[in-house]
Amino acid sequence: MTLYEKIKSIHPNLTDNDFITVIRLQNDSDGKGDYIAKWEHPTLPRPTAEELA
C-alpha cells in the first residue's frame, strides 16, 4: 500500500485536489521513500507515524 493509499484510508474524504494544494507527498530519490513534505489541510489532522506504519 502506498503512502497515498494509506492516507486515503485514514481520511477517505480527501480529494486528489487536496494532494495538489494543501498536502504534498514527496520522494527525494534518496532511498528513503515517500514522505509527507507538507500538510496544510484546514480541518483534517496530519496522520501520525503509528497510523501510517
Add this chain to the structure above:
Amino acid sequence: MASIITATTTSGLTQSADNSGVLQLASGTGNLVTVPSVTGTAMVSGNMPTFSYWSTGSQAINASVTAKITYTNSEWDTSGGMYSSSRFTPTIAGYYQVNAATCITATGNSYTIISKNGSDFKRGLQPQASVNFVTYPAHALVYCNGSTDYIEIYFSNNGGTNQSTIGGSSLTYFQAILVRAE
C-alpha cells in the same frame, strides 16, 4: 572615436589613443570589439558552464507523489563538477537558463518542477491527455548565488495512479547554461 588596440598582421600590436573614453580591441583589419563601460565579468565559453543529462530507464512515481527525477547519462558537461547526483550547484553567481522535460504516462494536473533550494520555482504543466505518454517540459531563468543555491528537477504525479517515467535523451532530460554572470 575611440582608443584602439590592434593586433596587426604587419606591425604586431599597435595602438591609437584619443580622449573619448572608449576602448576598442581589434584583430587584423576588420574585427573590432568595443569594451563596454560597465562593471562585470566578460563571458567567454570557458567560463559559461553548461550540461545536458538525461534519464535512461523508467523511474516509478507513486500516485499523488512529487518525486525528484534522476539523470545518469551525460550528453555534455563543462561544469567542472557543479552537477552531481542530479543536482546542479553552480559556483559562478548569475542567471542560468534551465530546460527540463519529463516523459510519463501521467495525466491530470501533473507537472514538471524546476526546484530551487528545495522549493518549487517554476512548473511546466500539460493539459489532461488520454494518450500513451506525455512529455511535460519546463523552462526558466534561475538566479543562483554561486555558493549555496542549487537546482533540481521534480515531477508531480497527480494522475491518480502509480506511473513510471520513460527514459531517453529526447524525452526526460535536464539542461542548464550560464547566460549572464552576476
